[in-house]
Amino acid sequence: MQPVALSIMPTINDIAKRCGINKSTVSRVINNTPGKVSARTREQVLLAIREMGYQPSVFGRALSMKRSNTIGVVTWLHNHLLAMPYFAAIVSAVLDEATQAGMTMALFNGNVFAPQYPGRLIFSDGRCDGLIIIGSWKFEGLVDALLEAGLPFVAVNSGELPDGCDSLDIDNVDAGRIATQHLIDLGHKRIAFCDDSAYSPFSRQRYDGYAAAMSAAGLAVDERLLLNGDSTESSYQRGLRAAGMVPDLTAIFCTGDQIALSLIQGLRDADVRVPAQVSVLGINGETCGEVSAPKLTTVSQRLEDLGTEAARMLLARIEDRSLPPRNIVWPIELVVRESTAPPLG
Numbered sequence: 001m002q003p004v005a006l007s008i009m010p011t012i013n014d015i016a017k018r019c020g021i022n023k024s025t026v027s028r029v030i031n032n033t034p035g036k037v038s039a040r041t042r043e044q045v046l047l048a049i050r051e052m053g054y055q056p057s058v059f060g061r062a063l064s065m066k067r068s069n070t071i072g073v074v075t076w077l078h079n080h081l082l083a084m085p086y087f088a089a090i091v092s093a094v095l096d097e098a099t100q101a102g103m104t105m106a107l108f109n110g111n112v113f114a115p116q117y118p119g120r121l122i123f124s125d126g127r128c129d130g131l132i133i134i135g136s137w138k139f140e141g142l143v144d145a146l147l148e149a150g151l152p153f154v155a156v157n158s159g160e161l162p163d164g165c166d167s168l169d170i171d172n173v174d175a176g177r178i179a180t181q182h183l184i185d186l187g188h189k190r191i192a193f194c195d196d197s198a199y200s201p202f203s204r205q206r207y208d209g210y211a212a213a214m215s216a217a218g219l220a221v222d223e224r225l226l227l228n229g230d231s232t233e234s235s236y237q238r239g240l241r242a243a244g245m246v247p248d249l250t251a252i253f254c255t256g257d258q259i260a261l262s263l264i265q266g267l268r269d270a271d272v273r274v275p276a277q278v279s280v281l282g283i284n285g286e287t288c289g290e291v292s293a294p295k296l297t298t299v300s301q302r303l304e305d306l307g308t309e310a311a312r313m314l315l316a317r318i319e320d321r322s323l324p325p326r327n328i329v330w331p332i333e334l335v336v337r338e339s340t341a342p343p344l345g
Helices: 012-019 023-031 039-052 058-064 085-100 142-149 172-185 203-216 235-243 257-269 303-319
Strands: 070-074 104-108 130-134 153-156 166-169 191-194 251-254 279-284 297-300 327-329 333-335
Touching: 012 023, 012 039, 023 039, 070 085, 070 303, 085 104, 085 130, 085 257, 085 303, 130 142, 130 303, 142 153, 153 303, 166 303, 172 191, 172 203, 172 251, 172 279, 172 297, 172 333, 191 203, 191 235, 191 257, 235 257, 251 257, 257 279
Parallel strands: 070 104, 070 130, 130 153, 153 166, 166 327, 191 251, 251 279, 279 297
Antiparallel strands: 297 333
């Protein structure tokens, strides 16, 4: 049996030796850094790289540039993160964008301070060049600590922030208004509001949009139709409770898609048909609403696009710390599917 020749990955020294130049010149070509490299030498180095199959070391390049080539994504969930369609859509888009930029992504699930050093960010050791924070309202002191450390970050759906932060958020009042107006336009008058204080930090703003739309239509907000939730009552249980209000109640606006889908299951188990007897819609535009039965009407944030834009904002901030802060109000759109219809009669 003939011995198998092992392929050894060429190094920057091999490229330099083949071209008869020093390795610093090769490095300038690889990193496309300014310097006195003639067009002929540059072409010679690039040809050698192609022919020898050279691949730059990610770690070596990061070390030379004093970077980790890693961006972090921080969420507050500790369990089943990627099973949540909202987070999975954003995180997947960030990963795609990071990969295209030649970077890796690290995922942090709520533990942001080093346990052995109270008040010290775990990111302060250089493991990340920047962060995308989803819902910074959940992390007391995080934004202030990041600003003090000078670590680039973009806050996504995080609400009110100090000056100087890059942020990406929807207009939650407008989202609540659009959702409620859709139900009003269908002819509904008895419209319930269902939130989940343990899940959505923006319930009050979305309620304000709901109340504004009801008032503009000359409809009173009935306190009995506020299906407010807490940690002791699930959205499913509130669906069972709402079933007891039919036919007085004909539509329900939920502050999130997951809340709406769980509530619909409660209605169905109580033999209430959606949308024949009760219309239901949510907010976010999660993929689960596209395949549910019935398919869910929603006010969509286009989560994948939102994640892509957040990653691009962060990469731009990492490259240029002097850029003025950007505060983007992300566009939303009503996506009408099967879970809403005119009321009976």
